[in-house]
Amino acid sequence: MKEMNPLEEIRHSTAHVLAAAVLRLYPHAQLDIGPPTDNGFYYDFDSEIAFTPEVLEEIEVEMKKIIKENQRFERIEVSREEAKKIISNMGQTTYKLGRLDDIPEGETISFYRNGEFHDLCAGSHVSYTKKIKAFKLLQVAGSYHRGNSDNKQLQRIYGTAFPSKDELAEHLTRIEEAKKRDHRNIGRDMGLFHIDDMVGQGLVLWKPKGAIIRQELESFISAELNKQGYSQVYTPHVGKLDLFRTSGHFPYYQDSQYPPIIHRECLTKLAEEGCSCSELSNKLDEGEIEGYLLKPMNCPMHIRIFRSEQRSYRDLPIRLAEFGTVYRWEQSGELNGMTRVRGFTQDDAHLFIREDQLQEEIQGCLGLVKLVFSILGMNDYRVRVSLRDPESDKYVGSPEAWDKAESALREAVQNLGVDYEEELGEAAFYGPKIDFVVKDVIGREWQL
Template identity: 45%
Template sequence: MSESVMEAVQMIRVQLPDGSVREVAKGTTPFDVATSISPRLAAAVVIARIKPLSLETIEGDASDPEASEAAMYGAATSGERLVDLTAPLTEDVSLELLKESDEAALKVVRHSAAHVMATAILELFPETKLGHGPATDAGFFYDVYRETPFSDADLAAIEARMAEVVARDEKFVREEEPREKGLEDYAAQGEFMKVHFIERFTHAGESISLYKNGNFTDFCRGPHVPSTGRVKAFKVTSVAGAYWLGDEKNQQLQRIYGTAFFNAKDLDAHFKRLEEIKARDHRVLGKQLDLFSIQEVAGSGLIFWHPKGGLIRKTMEDWMKSECIRRGYEMVYTPHIMKRELWKISGHEGHYAENMYPPMELDDAEYRLKPMNCPGHILIYKNSPKSYRDLPVRYAELGNVYRYERSGTMHGLLRVRGFTQDDAHIFCTPAQIEDEVIGCVEFAQSVLHTFGFAEFKVELSTWDPEDKKTYTGTEANWNLAIESLHRALDRKGIPFRTIPGEAAFYGPKIDIKLVDVLGRLWQLSTVQFDFTLPERFGLEYKGEDGEMHQPVMVHRALFGSVERFFGVLIEHYAGAFPLWLAPVQIGLVPISSDKHLEYAEKVKAQLEAAGLRVELDGRNEKMNAKIREFTLQKVPFVLILGDKESATDSVSVRTRGKGDEGSVPLTTFIERTTTLLKDRSATL
């Protein structure tokens, strides 16, 4: 290219992941770059991720899928964002060309699938008004308004029409138009939801972005895959009700769910996984194994623990209490209701009232059911003078709390209105805070490993300094708190992701999400830094200098709630609990109730003396029927007792998941099982 032409064409730099830099004309697209590298690459790429080169030194993980999702919906992370392959590049950028294997690309194809579904809906049911259609972790949905409910036959027709839209291979084309024109057009069409989204997410004088495929146009920030033909494997799954803006006073919308993958193999694997999830549903297993129930006559979201479930709960709580004491915590107990004035002091009345039950007016004051244990622990701390020599003070409580969950949001043990929180609060000096946080994180790791979870992910939730309504405290205190949690995680060498705007109102927090056997994330353990409540309650300790100082405070819950943790345990193990947690650890089956019952009772006594939980089926029923019943109850060991066993002080062992293991001396079996109990082994 001649020097004069170079001067006429403005050039920009594009840095590729391997560090190489290409000079290209301003306006070059990611697809152009891919084509210049390799036609095969151009055919394989789905979407592009760009970041201004001037921001390359800003902290952040460019491969973070949630950061990519935020960028997809307009919340750029450190200048990084996903763009269409046809988006013109207008500045020096780093460029990643994402293929189908990238998680961010999967989110994009699901968002594009939502547009394909909206296209099909309007072609079949043109009276429908559209809301929004985001991608989710499991697929996508589109909220729509239509007076007539969609039937199963309608969903099948929508899916069939989607296949036609995909076959047409319509290009996704981004266009921009003045905001005022978009509002005018959508208002004229009666698209009240689109009008709301434009008014909420854009500003006067701006342009808005629209995406077109064929005859369908949608207000959308994008990005999208190149064409509808890239939405190769999809399924419309269900429809559910959803109120517009979540307000039951508004129109009843219909939320149509679907999922999409880049190939049929992944789609099939997804539905096989859903079948596995269904088989592990804690609500079904809870009833089958007689662990717990929810009685509608008593109210939604309130759990009744049955004897077997109660025994597992006791085992969980006994372990937690003994560990707390071993780690220097003191057990406390606080009332279930407290004066409303207390919640005003704590700030919950102002920041958390919508999640609390209404006040109860008694003869001396108004009271509220407690949603948290922290104010009660603060009052215990404040009840007597403290010196720096007393700190840290660690209070722990398995305390019942009550939170108002809206009707329809409850879900078995996982979303309830009354639950038991394994709560603890640590009062310490600023110099002690990092060590205390590390101690909490180590305790959380111990909980997960003990109960059989090998993998977890960690998030550091911080505040939004612009949001003065949600958060309390000074910027200096917030920065100190965030830095303390950050350093604690660094000292432990734990990788984490920072989530802005997700902190508690009183301080930042570390959330530890366990990964179950199906790879699902569960939010349970949390460690929170609090400088606000000690100030609100005027907490003090006498320092080494003889002056009064304000302590800082750590909130931590490791089960999160006993109910939720138990629900996750049920699904993780599919009800087949490790020996140490199983409500019935050994089932005894005498072959003949007449001939072998006496020996069975002797075996039972010896097993119970060794600390094992045993159930003897002495009914005059067939042996196989008894074995089957114990098997359905997922009992770890079933011992068959007949002539040979009674003559040799032995037992014939059937192990869950392994079957018949033959006869062994009773003493050998006791040694085996007591070792499993001692080790809290997850395997038999």
């Protein structure tokens, strides 16, 4: 059983009640998954019925009936064959059989039953539906099955639940306050930026007023970087695939990158040779074909700048900084104004140092972040140290190097004099990191 905290159990159980209510009203709907989230829960449905606001109200009424029935949440552990029978008897073979296949051989297979409803689920849940005291269905959004745009788009119903009606009311008030402060509306009303379908989803056009704000921020950051001894550089938006093969960004992270750029003559020749798309992909992965890539990160190019000259240990530290534009292929359903985009500019820096300079330089970076946050009025934040998972093989470098780096980050944060938390397994593949999580005026948290 997957252990959850009491609030997660309430939200997870409410997601099951939502699915049960939908099947009561629309028996032909196909269910996918319905987990709890940081702010509530969701469930994905494949249904010919459009879940309009009016339909959501009907579903809420049915959910309240199920809660009033005080149905018991009962865990049932079954064999794989028994699981297939339950899924078939429920008429839920379209997606649930695939989810069943995701469970490795030898692991426990469990369902949770409440009333006539069964759902493939590891748990955990509240004991009875009457434990769900306050909930609200919020909105419907499109969601591709398994997050893959090649699959069918489902309808995702979002909702939230709390232990009391007062807590729910407070949360709904915060949602309304967030709508008033939605940066997309502010950007439109003040003429700051525009996102145009003819340009592409997730690609921001800065209007004159927005450009002034951006220029002021860049000038402010540039001045502080200069004071701290950084040298600013410029790098191109595109680079050879071989560069990103060397850095490890390609092909291992290609699902989150734009497709490679290949010269037309090369494509024509491969087509004449009868090369299939899968063969082309393999040739790119193996380096048999050269191409270019919209850069997903600035670090490989900063490293090439560092390596372009002969250096002495006396030259260190060398601090390279750039307002570098990078590109990521985010799923269309995850794009959100300027907070989740496909092209963005980072105030990015890379420091080349001696090992004995590590602690001092990390503390210098943290001090710069604190200074900028203070000047911008962002004083409500917490610090998170992301460490490697020793059981995972996704990381590069020796365990000894990782131990030194992680110890240095811990010591630097401790010297900063702020509370921090550690997150095992959240490190990047190339090293541990320190994240600043900032809280805005209505209590939402943002990782910066």
